Amino acid sequence: MFPTPIQQRSRASQFSYQVFLPIALILWLLPLIAVMIFSIKPDGDFVKGNFWGLPSSFEFFNNYGRVFFASDMPQYLLNSVFITVPTVIGAVALSSMTGFALGVYKFRGNLLIFFMFIAGNFVPFQILMVPVRDLTVNLNLYDTKLGLILFHIAFQTGFCTLFMRNFIRALPYSLIEAARVEGVAEWKIFVYVVLPLMKPAIAALSVLIFTFIWNDYFWAIVLTQGPDAQPVTAGITAFNSQYRAAYHMMSAGSIVAAIPPVFMFFLMQKHFIAGLTLGAVK
Amino acid sequence: MSGVTLNHVIKKFGETQVIHGVDLDIKDGELCVFVGPSGCGKSTLLRMIAGLEQTSAGTITIGDRDVTTADPADRGVAMVFQSYALYPHMTVAENMGFGLKMNGVPRDVVREKVLEAAKILKLEDYLDRRPKALSGGQRQRVAIGRAIVRGPEVFLFDEPLSNLDAALRVQTRIEIARLHERLGTTMIYVTHDQVEAMTLADKIVVLRGGNIEQIGAPIDLYENPRNMFVAEFIGSPSMNFFNASDLSEAGQTLLKPGSDVFGVRPEHFNVVDQADAILSARPDFVENLGEYALIYCKTDAGSEFIVKSTELQKFAKGELVHLGADADKTYCFDGTTQLRV
Numbered sequence: 001m002f003p004t005p006i007q008q009r010s011r012a013s014q015f016s017y018q019v020f021l022p023i024a025l026i027l028w029l030l031p032l033i034a035v036m037i038f039s040i041k042p043d044g045d046f047v048k049g050n051f052w053g054l055p056s057s058f059e060f061f062n063n064y065g066r067v068f069f070a071s072d073m074p075q076y077l078l079n080s081v082f083i084t085v086p087t088v089i090g091a092v093a094l095s096s097m098t099g100f101a102l103g104v105y106k107f108r109g110n111l112l113i114f115f116m117f118i119a120g121n122f123v124p125f126q127i128l129m130v131p132v133r134d135l136t137v138n139l140n141l142y143d144t145k146l147g148l149i150l151f152h153i154a155f156q157t158g159f160c161t162l163f164m165r166n167f168i169r170a171l172p173y174s175l176i177e178a179a180r181v182e183g184v185a186e187w188k189i190f191v192y193v194v195l196p197l198m199k200p201a202i203a204a205l206s207v208l209i210f211t212f213i214w215n216d217y218f219w220a221i222v223l224t225q226g227p228d229a230q231p232v233t234a235g236i237t238a239f240n241s242q243y244r245a246a247y248h249m250m251s252a253g254s255i256v257a258a259i260p261p262v263f264m265f266f267l268m269q270k271h272f273i274a275g276l277t278l279g280a281v282k
Numbered sequence: 283m284s285g286v287t288l289n290h291v292i293k294k295f296g297e298t299q300v301i302h303g304v305d306l307d308i309k310d311g312e313l314c315v316f317v318g319p320s321g322c323g324k325s326t327l328l329r330m331i332a333g334l335e336q337t338s339a340g341t342i343t344i345g346d347r348d349v350t351t352a353d354p355a356d357r358g359v360a361m362v363f364q365s366y367a368l369y370p371h372m373t374v375a376e377n378m379g380f381g382l383k384m385n386g387v388p389r390d391v392v393r394e395k396v397l398e399a400a401k402i403l404k405l406e407d408y409l410d411r412r413p414k415a416l417s418g419g420q421r422q423r424v425a426i427g428r429a430i431v432r433g434p435e436v437f438l439f440d441e442p443l444s445n446l447d448a449a450l451r452v453q454t455r456i457e458i459a460r461l462h463e464r465l466g467t468t469m470i471y472v473t474h475d476q477v478e479a480m481t482l483a484d485k486i487v488v489l490r491g492g493n494i495e496q497i498g499a500p501i502d503l504y505e506n507p508r509n510m511f512v513a514e515f516i517g518s519p520s521m522n523f524f525n526a527s528d529l530s531e532a533g534q535t536l537l538k539p540g541s542d543v544f545g546v547r548p549e550h551f552n553v554v555d556q557a558d559a560i561l562s563a564r565p566d567f568v569e570n571l572g573e574y575a576l577i578y579c580k581t582d583a584g585s586e587f588i589v590k591s592t593e594l595q596k597f598a599k600g601e602l603v604h605l606g607a608d609a610d611k612t613y614c615f616d617g618t619t620q621l622r623v
Contacts, residue, residue: 174367177334182381182432183355192384196371 038251039063046247063252072227073253076235080257083148083231084213088206090153091160095205096198098157099164100190104176114165120158129222136223143225151223152213160205167201168194203271211261211272232257284345284358284435285310285468286331291340293326293492300326301492303340308485313462313469317479317515318489325440327489328472332361332438344436360429361438364445366421368413368428375400375409378428399430402461419450426461437469443478455481476516480504488512510620513545513613519576521545521613522587524561530604533560541614541623548576548590550611553597559604560612563587565597579603 006017041055067073102114141147179189220234239249286308293301301323308314316324329335333354341350349357368377379392400406403423413421443451462469479486480500488495496508507513513521524544537544563579577589577597614623
């Protein structure tokens with residue numbers, strides 16, 4: 001077997017493994033650990049410059065209590081849910097259909113349309129900032145959840161279509177032909193034959209898109225402004241006052257905001273990994 | 283029930299023409315086998331009859347309906363695919379009833395027809411299983427069952443046995459033959475295996491390069507091949523071909539005027555005296571199959587050929603053996619046109 005399992009290696013290499021692995025792990029997690037420690041410090045520590053030392057007092061309940069009960073965070077979290085869930089449903093539903101059309105039918109321009117879907121992914125999204133903002137303002141969708149949802153669906157559908165089309169391409173085409181010979185209408189083939197077979201792809205894609213959208217910060221601050229529409233990633237900065245950053249509160253808020261995607265990841269780990277490698281080996 | 287007629291059917295993929303004007307008449311209730319080497323267009327022709335490939339020119343008629351441009355669904359055909367094409371997320375019963383259900387047939391009628399087909403194919407015990415939980419032979423039977431349930435005018439089989447192991451292939455072959463006898467429906471069957479073709483067919487169509495080489499009953503093709511290709515393709519092991527230089531003087535008198543290739547099937551050789559021999563050769567290698575042996579021989583002029591014989595003791599490796607055959611079991615061909623003389 002390659003590589004040789006560490007248990008069968010020399011004592012020296014076992015020792016270095018046992019030493020360096022934890023070090024690498026701690027280094028890798030250092031920013032996260034810092035945020036965790038920040039989130040239980042009192043405000044005074046930051047004023048006094050005690051950034052990296054031990055907390056002068058344990059303020060876990062105080063800080064997290066404020067996040068949940070004395071701020072707009074619950075509203076922001078709810079916004080995130082109302083933005084992320086419709087986006088996932090919309091993008092997956094649309095891309096199943098576009099993927100089916102591009103994967104199953106031969107028509108002039110099929111490849112061109114497919115490339116246009118993919119090409120969207122290569123546009124650096126920052127250059128879209130101003131036009132998209134103008135567009136949403138003109139549509140009266142600026143600072144609304146709907147505006148953000150529509151933009152996310154539009155932007156994610158490109159990647160999702162690539163994913164779905166390739167998955168459908170890998171399904172045995174004779175299944176579709178068999179159904180056709182049996183006189184099954186095309187839309188019924190999609191609903192009753194192809195869609196059930198796409199379950200793994202749909203699950204994987206949903207998890208991926210959920211984390212993408214939940215963790216989006218850029219479009220949240222470009223297209224929304226306040227607790228009415230802003231998702232939690234952008235809402236965290238609401239703890240800051242005009243001239244001062246509330247690091248301890250932002251840290252606590254970040255931890256809370258990170259829980260849903262992390263939870264989602266562990267719950268759907270199998271699908272998440274399947275999503276990353278789907279179609280890679282077959 | 284109805285026959286199938288192809289009238290000068292042509293298929294082009296872009297600029298490449300793969301089926302070159304095929305004329306064919308399959309009678310009602312006939313089991314017709316398309317056979318040929320891979321790439322000969324037999325599957326394409328079947329898919330054109332099914333409506334899965336467009337027909338570039340010519341007409342296809344099923345019964346008295348012109349179906350050349352009809353949708354697959356409107357042709358009254360059912361197809362069994364090489365890969366079975368069972369829907370993996372449905373049970374056996376759902377697989378078999380899917381087409382009917384989607385076309386609005388009432389639930390109890392579907393149930394009844396599925397049960398009937400399952401009975402014919404002995405699938406009653408498996409109706410609630412998924413295809414994954416079935417063996418290859420069972421899956422193939424489900425695929426056939428799915429075709430039966432619809433009560434089609436024509437059955438189309440696309441190499442249905444090629445994913446099965448040898449024993450199961452023989453068994454399923456017999457089941458298909460029985461099924462044909464029982465249903466009496468027109469069937470078109472595609473295979474590259476000439477044994478399947480010989481055993482199943484009422485009529486064999488030998489295809490090569492998108493053209494029909496010969497049409498006929500299995501025994502006709504065996505006894506009266508029209509050209510060297512059919513002679514070689516039908517029969518196992520293949521017919522041996524010799525040049526005039528391989529033959530003895532007696533042998534050369536059998537060579538008809540205008541022909542320069544002489545053909546004898548491996549099973550038609552017998553060991554004779556030198557005076558009666560049509561050729562002499564030295565055994566090189568023996569495959570003993572118990573019932574008979576295949577003896578690989580080489581003439582002194584260098585031609586290699588196979589003799590199928592039950593008298594292995596008459597062949598000693600490297601020693602000259604004299605071989606004869608009945609004159610009516612020998613074939614003469616024109617080497618340039620490949621046609622039989």
